Amino acid sequence: MPNLTRAIEKYIHDLLESEEGTAGASLRGASVSLRRKELAASFGCVPSQINYVLRSRFTPERGFLVESQRGGHGYIRILRIACEEPEEKMNHIEDIVGDSISEPEAHRLLQVLQERGMITVRERLLIEVALRHSDEMGRSDFDLSQHKRNTIQAEMLKRMLRGLVLA
Amino acid sequence: MPNLTRAIEKYIHDLLESEEGTAGASLRGASVSLRRKELAASFGCVPSQINYVLRSRFTPERGFLVESQRGGHGYIRILRIACEEPEEKMNHIEDIVGDSISEPEAHRLLQVLQERGMITVRERLLIEVALRHSDEMGRSDFDLSQHKRNTIQAEMLKRMLRGLVLA
DNA sequence: ATTATTGATTATCCTTGACCATCATTATAA
DNA sequence: TTATAATGATGGTCAAGGATAATCAATAAT
Numbered sequence: 001m002p003n004l005t006r007a008i009e010k011y012i013h014d015l016l017e018s019e020e021g022t023a024g025a026s027l028r029g030a031s032v033s034l035r036r037k038e039l040a041a042s043f044g045c046v047p048s049q050i051n052y053v054l055r056s057r058f059t060p061e062r063g064f065l066v067e068s069q070r071g072g073h074g075y076i077r078i079l080r081i082a083c084e085e086p087e088e089k090m091n092h093i094e095d096i097v098g099d100s101i102s103e104p105e106a107h108r109l110l111q112v113l114q115e116r117g118m119i120t121v122r123e124r125l126l127i128e129v130a131l132r133h134s135d136e137m138g139r140s141d142f143d144l145s146q147h148k149r150n151t152i153q154a155e156m157l158k159r160m161l162r163g164l165v166l167a
Numbered sequence: 168m169p170n171l172t173r174a175i176e177k178y179i180h181d182l183l184e185s186e187e188g189t190a191g192a193s194l195r196g197a198s199v200s201l202r203r204k205e206l207a208a209s210f211g212c213v214p215s216q217i218n219y220v221l222r223s224r225f226t227p228e229r230g231f232l233v234e235s236q237r238g239g240h241g242y243i244r245i246l247r248i249a250c251e252e253p254e255e256k257m258n259h260i261e262d263i264v265g266d267s268i269s270e271p272e273a274h275r276l277l278q279v280l281q282e283r284g285m286i287t288v289r290e291r292l293l294i295e296v297a298l299r300h301s302d303e304m305g306r307s308d309f310d311l312s313q314h315k316r317n318t319i320q321a322e323m324l325k326r327m328l329r330g331l332v333l334a
Numbered sequence: 335a336t337t338a339t340t341g342a343t344t345a346t347c348c349t350t351g352a353c354c355a356t357c358a359t360t361a362t363a364a
Numbered sequence: 365t366t367a368t369a370a371t372g373a374t375g376g377t378c379a380a381g382g383a384t385a386a387t388c389a390a391t392a393a394t
Contacts, residue, residue: 045349071374120289129327132326163296171339239349363367
């Protein structure tokens with residue numbers, strides 16, 4: 001069993017994918033509903049495993065929302081957010097980056113953006129080089145605190161992404 | 168065993184090389200996945216040695232990206248974005264950029280690179296945003312001389328191009 | 335002085351299970 | 365008939381444990 005979490009993630013992704021072609025899906029964004037218990041049973045795992053997959057993979061940062069209801073007729077609904085307007089997309093990114101971002105956080109974010117097709121692998125590389133250089137200068141040439149460096153890093157990252165979105 | 172690092176480096180390079188022939192590799196860039204623990208064991212060294220090799224040899228400045236995941240089913244994936252060889256072309260660029268470059272000079276260089284199809288419009292934009300931010304910080308936050316700023320700019324530009332233009 | 339190597343410690347990811355919360359339906363009481 | 369209480373059927377939370385990988389500081393080699 002090479003990775004249960006990824007298998008479940010892929011399954012849900014495929015569901016959303018097949019929902020994509022549906023009428024109006026591109027406007028309202030795709031969505032799927034499922035039973036936690038059934039999905040868990042079909043993968044032969046404990047139900048809370050589903051929560052783990054949702055919490056770790058279908059996050060707002062990755063462009064998803066999750067709704068649910070308990071009790072009889074309970075359900076879990078996963079929605080893919082469609083950020084059509086460049087401005088929306090930008091606001092979303094600004095929120096995620098924030099005023100300060102660490103190197104590992106930036107690294108993860110860039111990986112996600114690449115997986116979502118928002119940047120190419122070459123663009124990701126360029127951004128990483130720029131962030132590394134900025135961080136290195138801040139550390140060895142100007143002796144800045146880590147927080148200050150993370151602030152500068154966030155500013156540079158946002159500017160670079162803004163430029164791309166508006167391009 | 169003083170050449171452990173180089174041996175591991177070569178091993179990973181060879182893996183990437185053999186991946187090169189694969190379908191679509193030239194488009195998406197070559198990549199290999201491995202287990203840190205296993206690789207270390209096969210070289211009879213401690214696992215953190217692998218991190219040293221990756222940190223010192225497979226950097227974005229050299230055209231590589233590294234992804235990893237901890238925990239069960241953990242892995243390390245190395246992606247090569249830039250091709251090898253074009254040592255000559257790279258030296259040429261290093262010469263042109265030199266130790267110091269003004270913003271208009273950088274601008275012209277990037278335009279030429281774009282016209283020659285070596286970088287895309289978006290990549291050029293990304294580089295220009297990074298250079299501008301660096302320059303702006305140097306001026307207003309650290310009150311650096313223009314020459315110092317041009318030196319920093321040249322360094323950043325070379326690093327970004329090294330990762331990319333080797334193609 | 336720089337680069338390489340090691341090992342101890344820390345951080346992260348995944349999986350499971352016990353226990354908690356909420357909703358819909360049904361039974362019961364007024 | 366209506367209000368309320370019990371019941372069953374979901375989903376949520378959290379903490380523990382195992383499996384990796386990352387970090388960092390000390391040491392060795394060049």
